[in-house]
Amino acid sequence: MSESVSHSQVSETDFLQKHAPMVYNLALRLLGNPTDAEDLAQDVLIKALKALPDFRGEAAPSSWLYRITVNVWKNRVRYEKRRGLWKMVSLEFFTGENHDEEPVIKKEEPALDAGLEAEDKSAAVQRALMRLDKESRAVVVLRELQEKSYQEIAQILDIPEGTVKSRLSRARESLKEILKDVPR
Amino acid sequence: MSHVKELLSPYIDHELSAEQSRAVETHITNCPDCRRDLEEMLSVVGKIKELPQESLPVGFMERLEWKRESLRSKYNWWFFLPFQVKITALAMTGVLVTVLVVERTKERKPSEGVLESKQEMPAESPIARGNLQNEAGRRERMSKAVMVAGASAPTMASEADKDVLRGPVEFVKTYPFKDGRTLSQKIGSSQRWSSRKLKENIYKVTCQTRTYAYVFQVNLESRTIKGLNPVSKRILQ
Numbered sequence: 001m002s003e004s005v006s007h008s009q010v011s012e013t014d015f016l017q018k019h020a021p022m023v024y025n026l027a028l029r030l031l032g033n034p035t036d037a038e039d040l041a042q043d044v045l046i047k048a049l050k051a052l053p054d055f056r057g058e059a060a061p062s063s064w065l066y067r068i069t070v071n072v073w074k075n076r077v078r079y080e081k082r083r084g085l086w087k088m089v090s091l092e093f094f095t096g097e098n099h100d101e102e103p104v105i106k107k108e109e110p111a112l113d114a115g116l117e118a119e120d121k122s123a124a125v126q127r128a129l130m131r132l133d134k135e136s137r138a139v140v141v142l143r144e145l146q147e148k149s150y151q152e153i154a155q156i157l158d159i160p161e162g163t164v165k166s167r168l169s170r171a172r173e174s175l176k177e178i179l180k181d182v183p184r
Numbered sequence: 185m186s187h188v189k190e191l192l193s194p195y196i197d198h199e200l201s202a203e204q205s206r207a208v209e210t211h212i213t214n215c216p217d218c219r220r221d222l223e224e225m226l227s228v229v230g231k232i233k234e235l236p237q238e239s240l241p242v243g244f245m246e247r248l249e250w251k252r253e254s255l256r257s258k259y260n261w262w263f264f265l266p267f268q269v270k271i272t273a274l275a276m277t278g279v280l281v282t283v284l285v286v287e288r289t290k291e292r293k294p295s296e297g298v299l300e301s302k303q304e305m306p307a308e309s310p311i312a313r314g315n316l317q318n319e320a321g322r323r324e325r326m327s328k329a330v331m332v333a334g335a336s337a338p339t340m341a342s343e344a345d346k347d348v349l350r351g352p353v354e355f356v357k358t359y360p361f362k363d364g365r366t367l368s369q370k371i372g373s374s375q376r377w378s379s380r381k382l383k384e385n386i387y388k389v390t391c392q393t394r395t396y397a398y399v400f401q402v403n404l405e406s407r408t409i410k411g412l413n414p415v416s417k418r419i420l421q
Binding site for chain 1: 190197233236239248
């Protein structure tokens with residue numbers, strides 16, 4: 001069945017039921033926490049529903065949604081960085097000793113396998129993803145979890161295929177180091 | 185052939201030409217270093233692919249509908265205003281803001297501002313000084329802050345912690361619908377938080393949930409929070 005849709009053919013409810021889980025999962029892996037992921041996914045879906053009447057179906061709706069998600073996410077990261085609106089840091093890096101100071105990111109980050117037996121392994125992998133820079137994280141998530149080809153990733157992120165290839169290769173090398181003590 | 189490290193990643197993804205793939209395969213048969221690199225990379229890919237597909241949080245669709253509805257009611261009236269009215273309103277707002285800024289600038293003398301900030305920023309918090317009277321007052325005030333954030337009153341931590349108050353803090357988002365229904369979503373909770381008085385009725389609060397630390401300012405008089413992301417800002421609304 002063709003993936004193309006028109007607003008008249010597919011109701012908003014069908015559209016949401018089909019695509020909301022995918023958008024939420026993508027947001028979750030990019031942001032690393034469910035609350036922000038829900039917020040981002042909702043913004044993406046509202047934007048997509050608004051634009052749906054003009055969607056011509058030239059690309060698959062999923063690719064179209066990936067693109068919107070990544071763009072909304074990037075804009076949000078930029079906005080928060082510029083405005084310094086909120087400061088949220090992982091507790092792994094929070095000293096928690098001097099509360100008069102802003103939270104500090106420790107240079108020596110703890111090993112990811114610390115206390116792993118009591119912790120969900122997938123949380124360790126998610127934390128490893130969060131250690132990547134945002135461009136590399138997007139490439140890894142789209143490749144490993146959404147199973148997109150290099151060409152599709154290049155289109156979604158609006159970067160050359162060669163950049164996808166090099167970023168993915170570098171990111172995997174970094175993850176290899178970060179995850180070396182996490183068992184499969 | 186030299187090592188093929190840079191080709192391993194695209195090799196895993198079948199993004200190499202047939203010729204390149206054959207070259208990689210031939211090489212790794214004879215090179216234990218590259219073979220180990222390949223195995224490690226495959227292991228990393230496997231670990232990431234094992235991340236589970238999460239289902240949507242309970243109430244996701246209802247909250248999405250609420251958000252759409254609130255956005256519609258927020259902007260619709262503006263879109264339907266005639267162009268002339270919009271221009272007039274914008275111009276009047278601009279004039280008003282300019283007048284206010286000018287007036288405020290005139291009123292404030294620079295030396296007063298400096299003195300004021302020095303007086304209102306104590307070097308130590310009341311608790312750190314061990315002033316019991318202030319401590320009680322502070323605890324009362326911070327209880328209000330917690331009430332605002334939707335949780336019960338805190339208790340003092342051990343003497344060693346001094347400036348740290350302990351007590352459960354719950355972050356709850358509420359979504360009021362037009363028809364009177366409300367939805368609540370717990371977005372996090374914390375057993376540990378600390379605060380520092382910045383000005384009268386204004387506290388800087390550092391609050392740790394299971395995964396994150398939030399740093400924000402609470403104004404107990406106006407019952408507002410500054411410095412949180414838009415999601416968490418809704419705590420007070």
